[in-house]
Amino acid sequence: MSPSTFLMQSSINLMPLQSYSLGGLTMASSSGLDGQAALIHNPDSEQSKSKEEEHGSRSGSDNMEGGSGEEQDPEQPPRKKRYNRHSAHQIQHMESFFRECPHPDEKHRQELSKALGLTPRQVKFWFQNRRTQLKSQQERQENSHLRAENELLKTENITMREAIKNVSCPTCGGPSSLGEMSFDEQQLRIENARLREELDRISSIAARYFGRPPPLASLPPGPSSSLELAVGGGFSLHPVGSSGEIVPGPSVADVALRLGGTSDIEKPMLIELAVTSLEELHRMCRSEEPLWIKCGDGSEVLNYDEYLNQFPRGIGPRPLGLKTEVTRETGLVIMNSMALVDGLMDANKLMEMFPSIISKAATVEILSPGMGGTRDGALQLMYAELQVLTPLVQGREIFFLRYCKQTVDKSWIVVDVSVDTLRDNPLPSLLGCRRRPSGCLVQDMPNGYAQVTWVEHVEADDRSINRMYRPLVNSGLAFGARRWLATLKRHCDSMASLLATNIPTRELGVIPSPEGRRGMLRLAQKMMLTFCANVSASSSNSWYNIPNCGDEKVRVMTRDNPGNGVVLCAATSMWLAFPRQQVFDFLRDERFRGEWDVLASGPVQEMCHIAKGQHPGNSVSLLRVNASNPNQNNVLFVQESSTDASGSLIVYAPLDFSSLNMVLQGEDPSTVMIIPSGFVILPDGSENRMAGLLLTEGIGMENQPSGGGSLLTVSFQIAVSHVPSSGRLNLESVNTVGNVIISTVQHIKAALQQGDF
DSSP states (O other): OOHHHHHHTOBOOOOOEEEEEETTEEEEEETTSBTOOOOOOOGGGGTTSOHHHHTSOOSSSOOEESOOSSOOOTTSOOOOOEEOOOOHHHHHHHHHHHHHOSSOOHHHHHHHHHHHTOOHHHHHHHHHHHHHHHHHHHHHHHHHHHHHHHHHHHHHHHHHHHHHHTOBOTTTOSBOOOTTSOHHHHHHHHHHHHHHHHHHHHHHHHHHHTOOOOOGGGOOOOOOSSOTTTBOSSOOOOBTTOOOSSOOOOOHHHHHTOSSOOOTTHHHHHHHHHHHHHHHHHHHHHOOTTTEEEOTTSOEEEOHHHHHHHSSSTTOOOOTTOEEEEEEEEEEESSOHHHHHHHHTOHHHHHHHOTTTEEEEEEEEEEEOOSTTSSTTOEEEEEEEEOOSSTTSBOEEEEEEEEEEEOTTSOEEEEEEEOGGGSSSOOGGGGSEEEOSEEEEEEEOTTSOEEEEEEEEEEEOOTTSOTTTHHHHHHTTTTSHHHHHHHHHHHHHHHHHHTOOOOOHHHHTTOOSHHHHHHHHHHHHHHHHHHHHTSSBOTTOOOEEOSSOTTSOOEEEEEEOSSSSEEEEEEEEEEESSOHHHHHHHHHOGGGGGGTOTTOOSOEEEEEEEEOSSSTTOEEEEEEEOOSSTTSOOEEEEEEEEEETTEEEEEEEEEOHHHHHHHHTTOOGGGSOOOOEEEEEEEOSGGGTTTOOOEETTBOGGGSOOSOOEEEEEEEEEEEOOOOTTSOBOHHHHHHHHHHHHHHHHHHHHHHHHTOO
């Protein structure tokens, strides 16, 4: 039986925790988890067993009999102890099972004892002693390796001593006299030379793997500060947040996606970490007071003292400089638990479900695929980068273990936990964001919905967050549970709209068939994914400041255009003294588009409207700009607007008539080239002061700013089809997109201040 099967057969039952230690990593385990291995055997706990069990087998290879456990008469000679050795068949069978599962549970021991004709106690002690024997063998191998290294150092020492005897004078080439220096000085010089060689060797390794700078003499000449391969034309663009002083170390992605999987020593540690984290998350989802404290407005915050009391060890102490963020949210989604869990365990589906939160995701290694064709017991290492849709908030990279399990009440739990503590001295990049046991509990409801309880427990470094977005991050709406659950609800509503069959006739409009409707929804989904991937400060995007843009700080970057040339992206973020809902209603209404769209040449008409969920703001529209000049052609736009508790999005892109006809005929829209622009409208964080969404250490609710403004990010993209052979864009292209951004912002501010809508 494999360790994965061992995982998949475990079940959840909340019981008091017991503390365990494995390889320097402290775990918490519960006796209520069926299938979990006992890591440490305490012989004292067996004193309550019957005498017959006490006189059973005491080792994995010998069974000692004849002892009664009582004091014998000193006048009588001691009885000779008899040993009952296991047969070769028994040992071979247990050895084979040990290679697959070194920690059998009570059920496995019972099965082995029946199959081999042994008592469960004999099987238990055999596995105990076999683990001890394996550990001793490993220690002996390590000792042999250290002795070999020691002998090598001795040989090098002797070689250096012999070299000293034949030292020649660098001036005349004759023998050099060492009598002028003391013996201690000779030893210091030798040690100094050895240390210098060792330092050079370590520096070379560090420069390649740990990001430390090599000696200055070996640094290649650096490139100019302008974006030479993307932007040029006589002015310099400086990367946002880049100092250029040191060579950057490996990112979390470099560490997570490196070649080579986990070792045999690490896999048992990962299994124990997954089971322990699953139980912690289960209790975090199910528990109420005193772990979660109810506030007067109905919200709740985590009692951190009680958390530390119930889970004293976890994945270790919080690293210096990180702040704790803990949130919990519960709601209903229109999706069954099996489909939801399958999406959460698939990296590609995960990005489709959360495009505004996850910029990158990858499955690093599958340790267990699940049982019986389901995700029950699935265990895998994953990498992801979380984002906020603005160039001003750096993404959070995490390397984590994801474990999925179905409980005894048919609920599903998907838990994530960072693996930065798997090895000693983890890289600093792994400690920028740590994910303590987080995830969701999913339970099917009778009406076809699923109830989801989401918990986010993160330790992150927020010192580099822009001050304008700091209240949003502290409120919990940037990376907290409310945003995850709200985004999941919106995705489920979109999928329900895509698969709907009873479509009202009035909703079709100019769309001839349900297949054309589904094609429009898929095109809008592609547009939204492209927009979200090119507006944040993820590690894939390199933003550059455009100088001389006045009060609006415009940033630009380039990306490849699948058709021809490149796409120039520009974005700027600002605070508006208007509520988020007011800004959203103004920007999504086609009747007011002419007040802010500087490129619109006439009135805008909505040709079709496809609802996505019950909220009227969640929809896909086909817009037509009727040109006021008869010499100009009418322009078509596909637009998607979406809103939830965490923020709002309005994304649009021009569409030519040939592409529209192809989509309306139900053909695959993946071949349609689409260049989206749009708006991201987020709450400024102050409106959630009374929501009680977050416990952030050092930042109390009373310190949150007052007011109810919004954070607006304007993003505009244009295709540059003719790129010079040098690879540089001219100044005109950069100024054009910058001027469009600035003019659009000015029109939006003027219209909102007038309030004529």
